Amino acid sequence: MDAPLQTEMVELVPNGRHLEGLLPVGIPEADNQRVEDPRQSCVESKGFLQKSPSKEPHFTDFEGKTSFGMSVFNLSNAIMGSGILGLAYAMANTGIILFLFLLTAIALLSSYSIHLLLKSSGIVGIRAYEQLGYRAFGTPGKLVAALAITLQNIGAMSSYLYIIKSELPLVILTFLNLEKQTLVWYLNGNYLVILVSVTVILPLALMRQLGYLGYSSGFSLSCMVFFLIAVIYKKFQVPCPLPSNLTNITGNFSHMEVAEKAQLQGEPEAAALCTPSYFTLNSQTAYTIPIMAFAFVCHPEVLPIYTELKDPTKRKMQHVSNLSITVMYVMYFLAALFGYLTFYDRVESELLHTYSQVDPFDVLILCVRVAVLTAVTLTVPIVLFPVRRAIQQILFQNQEFSWVRHVLIATVLLTCINLLVIFAPNILGIFGIIGATSAPCLIFIFPAIFYFRIIPTEKEPARSTPKILALCFALLGLLLMTMSLSFIIIDWVSGNSQHGGSH
Numbered sequence: 001m002d003a004p005l006q007t008e009m010v011e012l013v014p015n016g017r018h019l020e021g022l023l024p025v026g027i028p029e030a031d032n033q034r035v036e037d038p039r040q041s042c043v044e045s046k047g048f049l050q051k052s053p054s055k056e057p058h059f060t061d062f063e064g065k066t067s068f069g070m071s072v073f074n075l076s077n078a079i080m081g082s083g084i085l086g087l088a089y090a091m092a093n094t095g096i097i098l099f100l101f102l103l104t105a106i107a108l109l110s111s112y113s114i115h116l117l118l119k120s121s122g123i124v125g126i127r128a129y130e131q132l133g134y135r136a137f138g139t140p141g142k143l144v145a146a147l148a149i150t151l152q153n154i155g156a157m158s159s160y161l162y163i164i165k166s167e168l169p170l171v172i173l174t175f176l177n178l179e180k181q182t183l184v185w186y187l188n189g190n191y192l193v194i195l196v197s198v199t200v201i202l203p204l205a206l207m208r209q210l211g212y213l214g215y216s217s218g219f220s221l222s223c224m225v226f227f228l229i230a231v232i233y234k235k236f237q238v239p240c241p242l243p244s245n246l247t248n249i250t251g252n253f254s255h256m257e258v259a260e261k262a263q264l265q266g267e268p269e270a271a272a273l274c275t276p277s278y279f280t281l282n283s284q285t286a287y288t289i290p291i292m293a294f295a296f297v298c299h300p301e302v303l304p305i306y307t308e309l310k311d312p313t314k315r316k317m318q319h320v321s322n323l324s325i326t327v328m329y330v331m332y333f334l335a336a337l338f339g340y341l342t343f344y345d346r347v348e349s350e351l352l353h354t355y356s357q358v359d360p361f362d363v364l365i366l367c368v369r370v371a372v373l374t375a376v377t378l379t380v381p382i383v384l385f386p387v388r389r390a391i392q393q394i395l396f397q398n399q400e401f402s403w404v405r406h407v408l409i410a411t412v413l414l415t416c417i418n419l420l421v422i423f424a425p426n427i428l429g430i431f432g433i434i435g436a437t438s439a440p441c442l443i444f445i446f447p448a449i450f451y452f453r454i455i456p457t458e459k460e461p462a463r464s465t466p467k468i469l470a471l472c473f474a475l476l477g478l479l480l481m482t483m484s485l486s487f488i489i490i491d492w493v494s495g496n497s498q499h500g501g502s503h
């Protein structure tokens with residue numbers, strides 16, 4: 001099938017996190033061209049975007065105003081999310097060396113994938129992920145790309161709601177100064193997640209424009225930095241081993257007391273519990289690559305950030321990407337290492353929840369919890385905006401804005417995600433499934449096959465080294481996806497999963 005010649009104006013703002021300066025200066029109507037109404041496409045961004053009066057109207061003519069440093073910040077922001085909370089668990093099931101090797105590999109592959117995206121977008125002047133899909137395979141390509149982005153965003157929202165479900169009861173418990181989790185409704189994560197969804201997230205998601213909410217993503221990154229500092233600090237505070245009998249004891253006790261009780265345990269046992277492993281393989285190792293892939297997904301954001309960049313060149317954008325990936329790589333490794341070295345094999349799939357094994361009244365951890373909870377609560381509506389827009393584009397194309405539809409889509413989406421979170425046994429299932437399906441598609445498979453199709457054969461023959469490399473990259477993605485999915489399904493079917501559950 002030949003790539004369609006016409007260019008299509010698809011979603012220019014795939015994720016509401018990076019809206020500034022993204023409004024096209026002008027959009028030409030051409031014959032045969034199905035051009036989306038920019039007023040409709042960007043209706044949710046109105047008032048948040050600035051139009052440039054000085055430029056001539058051209059299809060790809062966006063006036064990028066964002067500096068190099070700010071773009072690094074924006075992309076880092078897109079990379080960083082709930083994935084960081086699962087990495088210590090991944091390290092506990094791979095060992096430090098194997099983890100480092102895999103994390104390095106995923107980071108390098110992620111950077112290569114951005115190289116493919118930038119090269120493909122340069123050829124056709126495309127600045128949105130789905131547009132690449134359209135250019136490569138027509139409407140099916142665009143739909144599949146939109147579907148993967150939607151699935152990834154639904155996964156991200158589910159993981160955020162899961163954090164609310166697991167952390168909010170602990171925060172309330174601490175504020176009420178209760179010694180033990182009781183069966184009252186306000187300490188039940190499922191009720192709390194519904195309550196937060198209805199009272200905070202839904203009203204925000206019903207706004208017609210993102211407005212200042214779009215800026216709150218910067219706050220999320222700061223919260224994650226705060227989380228990382230707390231994880232490093234806690235490594236030197238929390239004794240090892242945590243006496244198992246203290247796990248269920250709540251109430252005030254000092255670290256000295258914990259350490260003394262730990263001393264009472266046998267020395268060899270303690271040594272075994274507190275020795276890091278450098279290379280581990282077990283049934284849970286299957287989740288490692290999906291967790292890492294999930295953690296590095298930022299690819300739908302790369303082209304919009306490229307569009308916003310001041311004096312954009314592929315080289316400059318690649319530098320932006322490499323720097324963001326490197327910074328996140330270091331943060332991910334530190335969070336995983338210190339989280340693992342605090343709890344060793346007892347680390348849970350959601351690292352922050354593991355600290356409830358130590359001291360539920362710890363002020364630092366309480367502050368981290370409140371910060372992370374605020375960040376994820378504000379991020380859910382931001383991620384919901386592009387998902388709703390994608391659904392609207394797929395199902396109700398070219399239709400006038402309707403409040404009923406706007407409210408209904410948000411309500412149905414939030415209801416489904418709530419049900420998913422209530423019935424999901426743990427966050428690992430979310431990281432596992434999303435990290436083994438949409439994440440490898442967005443990082444490996446799509447950039448490679450889009451590249452293969454978009455770069456003209458006159459420029460790079462099908463058997464040229466870059467194209468063969470791209471195909472190998474797609475195959476690697478397919479292999480990782482099949483392997484991860486099979487191992488996860490085997491793990492579920494055999495019922496082995498211990499999952500480091502957080503309840």
Ligand SMILES: NC(=O)C[C@H](N)C(=O)O
Nearest residue numbers: 079081082083294295297
């Ligand atoms: N942007 C995403 O889809 C996920 C993000 N990389 C995270 O770790 O949460």
